[in-house]
Amino acid sequence: MLRIVSSVSRPTSTGLLGKVAVTTHTPHNGRRSFSSTSSRGADITLTVDGKEVTVPQGSALIQACEAAGATIPRFCYHDRLAIAGNCRMCLVEVERSPKPVASCAMPAMPGSKVFTNTPLVHEAREGVMEFLLANHPLDCPICDQGGECDLQDQSMRYGSDRARFHEITGKRAVENKDLGPLVKTSMNRCIQCTRCVRFANEVAGVEELGTTGRGNDMQIGTYVAKTMDSELSGNVVDLCPVGALTSKPYAYHARPWELKNTESIDVMDAVGSNIRIDSRGVEVMRIQPKTNDDVNEEWISDKTRYAYDGLKFQRLTTPLIKRGDRFVSATWEDALAAIADGLAASGAKDDEIQGVVGHLTDAESIVALKDLINRLGSDNLALDQPGGNAAPVHGVEKADAILLIGTNPRHEAAVLNSRIRKSWLHTGLEVGLVGERADTTYGYDFIGEDAKALSNFIAGKGPFVEKFKNAKRPLIIVGSALAEHPDGKAMYNDLAKFVEKNKDKLVTPEWNGFSILQRVASRPAAYELGFPKFIYLLNADEVDPKSIPQDAFVVYQGHHGDLGAQLADVCLPGVAYTEKGVTWVNTEGRAQLGRAAVSSPGASREDWKIIRYVFSWPIYRWGPLPYDDILEVRDRLWDISPTLVRYDVTEPTSQEIAIAGLKTLATQTGGAKVAGTPLRNLSQTSTKLILYQERESVTMAQCTRAFVKGENYGFTAFA
Amino acid sequence: MSFAKAFSPALREIRIIFSQTGPASAGTRQFIVSKYPDIKKHNPDLPVLIREATGTPARAFARFARGVEQHVELENLSAPEVEAKVAELISS
Ligand code: SF4
Ligand code: FES
Numbered sequence: 001m002l003r004i005v006s007s008v009s010r011p012t013s014t015g016l017l018g019k020v021a022v023t024t025h026t027p028h029n030g031r032r033s034f035s036s037t038s039s040r041g042a043d044i045t046l047t048v049d050g051k052e053v054t055v056p057q058g059s060a061l062i063q064a065c066e067a068a069g070a071t072i073p074r075f076c077y078h079d080r081l082a083i084a085g086n087c088r089m090c091l092v093e094v095e096r097s098p099k100p101v102a103s104c105a106m107p108a109m110p111g112s113k114v115f116t117n118t119p120l121v122h123e124a125r126e127g128v129m130e131f132l133l134a135n136h137p138l139d140c141p142i143c144d145q146g147g148e149c150d151l152q153d154q155s156m157r158y159g160s161d162r163a164r165f166h167e168i169t170g171k172r173a174v175e176n177k178d179l180g181p182l183v184k185t186s187m188n189r190c191i192q193c194t195r196c197v198r199f200a201n202e203v204a205g206v207e208e209l210g211t212t213g214r215g216n217d218m219q220i221g222t223y224v225a226k227t228m229d230s231e232l233s234g235n236v237v238d239l240c241p242v243g244a245l246t247s248k249p250y251a252y253h254a255r256p257w258e259l260k261n262t263e264s265i266d267v268m269d270a271v272g273s274n275i276r277i278d279s280r281g282v283e284v285m286r287i288q289p290k291t292n293d294d295v296n297e298e299w300i301s302d303k304t305r306y307a308y309d310g311l312k313f314q315r316l317t318t319p320l321i322k323r324g325d326r327f328v329s330a331t332w333e334d335a336l337a338a339i340a341d342g343l344a345a346s347g348a349k350d351d352e353i354q355g356v357v358g359h360l361t362d363a364e365s366i367v368a369l370k371d372l373i374n375r376l377g378s379d380n381l382a383l384d385q386p387g388g389n390a391a392p393v394h395g396v397e398k399a400d401a402i403l404l405i406g407t408n409p410r411h412e413a414a415v416l417n418s419r420i421r422k423s424w425l426h427t428g429l430e431v432g433l434v435g436e437r438a439d440t441t442y443g444y445d446f447i448g449e450d451a452k453a454l455s456n457f458i459a460g461k462g463p464f465v466e467k468f469k470n471a472k473r474p475l476i477i478v479g480s481a482l483a484e485h486p487d488g489k490a491m492y493n494d495l496a497k498f499v500e501k502n503k504d505k506l507v508t509p510e511w512n513g514f515s516i517l518q519r520v521a522s523r524p525a526a527y528e529l530g531f532p533k534f535i536y537l538l539n540a541d542e543v544d545p546k547s548i549p550q551d552a553f554v555v556y557q558g559h560h561g562d563l564g565a566q567l568a569d570v571c572l573p574g575v576a577y578t579e580k581g582v583t584w585v586n587t588e589g590r591a592q593l594g595r596a597a598v599s600s601p602g603a604s605r606e607d608w609k610i611i612r613y614v615f616s617w618p619i620y621r622w623g624p625l626p627y628d629d630i631l632e633v634r635d636r637l638w639d640i641s642p643t644l645v646r647y648d649v650t651e652p653t654s655q656e657i658a659i660a661g662l663k664t665l666a667t668q669t670g671g672a673k674v675a676g677t678p679l680r681n682l683s684q685t686s687t688k689l690i691l692y693q694e695r696e697s698v699t700m701a702q703c704t705r706a707f708v709k710g711e712n713y714g715f716t717a718f719a
Numbered sequence: 720m721s722f723a724k725a726f727s728p729a730l731r732e733i734r735i736i737f738s739q740t741g742p743a744s745a746g747t748r749q750f751i752v753s754k755y756p757d758i759k760k761h762n763p764d765l766p767v768l769i770r771e772a773t774g775t776p777a778r779a780f781a782r783f784a785r786g787v788e789q790h791v792e793l794e795n796l797s798a799p800e801v802e803a804k805v806a807e808l809i810s811s
Contacts, residue, residue, distance in 0.1 A: 023768055205777070374731070374782065374785070374786035375785055375786040376785075377784060377785050378732050379732070454751060609757075639736075639780065639790075640734065640768075640770075641736065641768070641770040641772075642736055642770060642772035642775040643771075643772045646772050647774075651771055651772045651773060652739060652741070653739070653771060653773060654739040654748065654749075656748065656752045657739075657748070657751060657752070657769060657771065660751060660752050660755045660756060661755075661769070663756050664755065664756055664759040664760075679734075
């Protein structure tokens with residue numbers, strides 16, 4: 001931790017220019033990473049504006065200044081990217097240095113005296129601002145960055161009040177680039193800070209984006225025109241300090257000062273990224289990332305960022321009852337009565353009553369549904385894996401060998417993938433893959449694509465075995481698709497035995513190296529709780545219509561009129577994730593609290609409230625489910641699993657318990673036959689990966705056309 | 720009571736909740752390590768949920784037909800005591 005020690009020593013006037021230069025400048029290492037996970041050396045102490053401050057060795061001067069409470073303006077420097085040092089906005093004065101130094105590119109030196117608030121520094125900043133603005137277009141009124149533009153803000157604070165440049169030939173002009181349907185470019189505004197280039201190359205693994213030309217001719221782009229094919233591309237919009245890269249779907253929709261910000265949790269994948277929902281009135285205008293070092297750092301995937309427009313279409317707003325072949329709107333009372341009649345008419349009892357929990361379901365409503373189904377005397381499906389199978393998203397960076405089985409994290413959990421890449425770049429991480437080959441943005445050893453390859457690996461054959469054996473913190477990440485694969489059981493059996501055999505490395509008190517990567521937000525919660533001629537579909541759209549018997553009575557509760565709703569006899573309108581404050585559990589088992597940003601449309605209600613009232617008539621001998629408000633539901637969650645209400649932390653599984661669970665897994669899956677079908681990754685367009693909200697999203701449809709099919713997505717005219 | 724047998728079908732679910740490290744949960748942990756494989760072996764379809772969270776009091780829940788739940792506190796009990804309590808719980 002950075003900490004201020006004292007503020008005793010005062011600045012001396014001898015610290016100004018003209019002293020003999022003692023060269024403290026060491027060539028900086030561009031690969032230095034200041035993220036929370038980098039290892040730290042000893043601490044050093046220096047003085048900033050008379051304040052003594054202690055920072056870890058290897059920190060940049062700019063970090064030391066921040067720690068001392070001095071704000072340093074910057075454009076190119078970013079905590080999570082390599083250092084470029086090319087904007088010069090961060091100049092500070094260092095004692096015995098002949099010129100002002102760029103504090104981001106200069107390592108903090110023990111004992112040095114730094115000044116951030118002297119006339120020289122002010123003049124230097126003013127000069128830099130003047131140069132930057134000399135060629136920057138004056139289009140702030142029509143620029144989408146307006147109100148959240150670093151250039152605007154810093155020119156107000158540090159710039160001069162007049163310009164001395166009048167270019168007779170006009171300002172520099174640069175052609176716009178077409179980066180795809182998500183990122184809009186206006187390259188005249190670019191100040192060549194190269195944040196976008198560094199992000200694309202380091203974090204996203206899209207190496208096409210770069211700079212061409214020099215000086216006045218320098219341009220950002222892909223050289224040969226190409227869209228930016230990355231599932232993290234939206235982050236460059238946040239990184240760009242000016243309006244050169246802005247969001248295309250959000251173009252001209254709102255100004256930042258009109259928006260209400262609500263911090264919440266994303267549900268598009270099982271990473272549980274922290275997000276900020278920006279809304280105006282009842283409309284979600286955009287989704288921005290919120291920093292959480294343990295989960296998503298500062299990034300979110302494009303799906304998280306751009307699928308929100310699907311929330312506006314095809315919503316269920318009133319209860320619907322099917323009459324003949326069409327749905328008619330009904331009141332809540334009539335709909336609930338219709339469900340009660342339906343149950344009676346179907347004659348379903350005990351396990352014939354089935355609850356199906358779909359993607360995008362929160363922990364509260366899953367618990368409510370479980371209680372409801374149990375009350376009706378049914379027990380359909382319970383999955384009782386000990387919690388030890390949760391994938392530690394954070395642990396990924398600590399691992400030194402990762403074995404991926406039947407998963408392509410790039411598409412299933414993009415932000416997690418960026419962490420694997422980060423670790424692969426900066427440490428000696430080795431990755432092995434059993435499953436379909438894919439472009440993962442990092443190198444891997446391909447082991448094979450079926451159950452046989454896996455058992456060969458476990459038997460100790462192949463080149464990756466050695467690497468995995470030598471690793472100190474090996475990690476196995478099993479894709480959730482494995483459970484659905486015909487050979488899944490056999491592979492689980494192999495794995496359980498393998499993990500048990502190598503438990504001194506894979507399951508130790510401080511390391512759990514066996515994890516399952518869940519695909520969607522509610523899967524971990526459904527596993528946690530245990531769930532499968534009366535069917536209650538809770539947000540479940542991935543059901544196979546053929547698996548539902550003709551004469552069954554189907555209730556669908558959800559927020560979109562999609563596949564599940566088509567099958568239903570009664571539809572109950574629930575609300576979407578931006579409209580409710582509920583608990584979401586991510587793939588590590590981390591419970592996080594989402595918050596409602598906008599009100600829900602029409603007569604829709606929060607999901608647990610709906611479930612609470614289904615079958616609450618006196619004839620059922622019981623009243624509504626025994627919780628009156630969300631806090632009582634959470635008390636119930638606490639009884640079911642205390643981890644569900646332990647917000648923002650992951651609860652580790654103890655070693656013995658994990659091993660007991662593995663033993664059981666091994667006996668349960670014992671003797672399974674191997675069919676030898678190869679494992680297939682879910683393709684980007686597979687319905688399993690695409691959630692129904694996304695199916696309604698125009699932006700996501702354009703992405704599919706541009707990135708998956710490689711067509712012209714029809715948005716170029718806007719660029 | 721021995722746990723190496725099939726339980727009554729009226730029993731629908733067992734949940735055991737305790738702390739990973741707390742000394743008050745030590746008996747419960749021991750109980751799970753020794754008995755969980757047995758229970759699962761003889762009751763492969765019975766959901767047994769084991770949930771750990773730092774500092775939670777050790778408890779066991781049994782759910783019977785129609786959502787009726789009973790629970791016992793296992794805080795500060797030794798492994799044999801936990802065994803007795805759980806046996807009593809699931810046969811209640
Ligand atoms: S486009 Fe934006 S982020 Fe990229 S170099 Fe230009 S100003 Fe920097
Ligand atoms: S922030 Fe230091 S040179 Fe750009």
